Amino acid sequence: MRNISDIIEGYLKAIIEKKQNGTIEIKRNExxxxxxxxxxxxxxVIxxxxxxxxxxxxxxxxxxxxYIRIFRVQTNSCKELIEHILEGIQQGVSYTMAEDVVYRLIEEEVISDRESKLxxxxxxxxxxxxxLPERDIIRARILQAMLLTLIYEQM
Known part of the structure; x- marks a missing residue:
């Protein structure tokens, strides 16, 4: 059984997907x-x-x-997506952030489930x-190296 956070996330994502511009405005109380x-x-959840x-x-x-406005950030190519991610992980990356990056790469069909596990x-x-903080810095370097490899694979 899914928990309430999963249900709310699914609801909000479904609304975002229906919108052509990938943007929704919600009232938290509603x-x-x-x-x-x-x-x-x-x-x-947000x-x-x-x-x-x-x-x-x-x-x-x-x-x-x-209100709360949620935007889906659109990229034009896998290369642009990876470059956008690389910009955000310069200082260090927690494991949760790394999971989120991998989740997005799977969602955008840049990597496979097998690659995500690796x-x-x-x-x-x-x-x-x-x-810490050395672990987060090393994690960022490893993730950066893997993402750069993906960019070169795409070329």
Whole structure:
């Protein structure tokens, strides 16, 4: 059985997919009411499931007429997508961020499930047995090397 976060994520993604411009505006309270949950649950879903690494941008406006706008970031090619990801992982990468990057690469059909498992194994905490922040820096370097290899494969 899926949990409420999965259900809310699926609902929001379905709405985004229906929109031609890949953008939706929601009111947190209205979505919370629809799913009979607290508004902070909506915040949690947006913060954890609609990240830059997963290919989304989020804007919010607070106040009475406030909204949350979620954009699906579109790229024109695999090369452009990988370059966009590379820009975001210069300083270091947590394992969760690496998972999000891999999730997006699978979703965009840049890598296979098999390749995703190899990447995640290479950047796992047990593989990179170093203390923080060195582990996140090493993880970023490994991920960058793999992504650069993918760019050259695409050419």
């Amino acid at each position: 979505v919370a009411e629809k799913f009979q949950c607290v508004p902070s649950q909506i915040n949690y 913060k954890t499931r609609f990240t830059v690494e997963r290919g989304y941008a989020v804007e919010s406006k607070r106040g009475g007429g406030g 990447i995640l194994a290479a950047v796992d905490r047990t593989t990179i047995h170093q203390p």
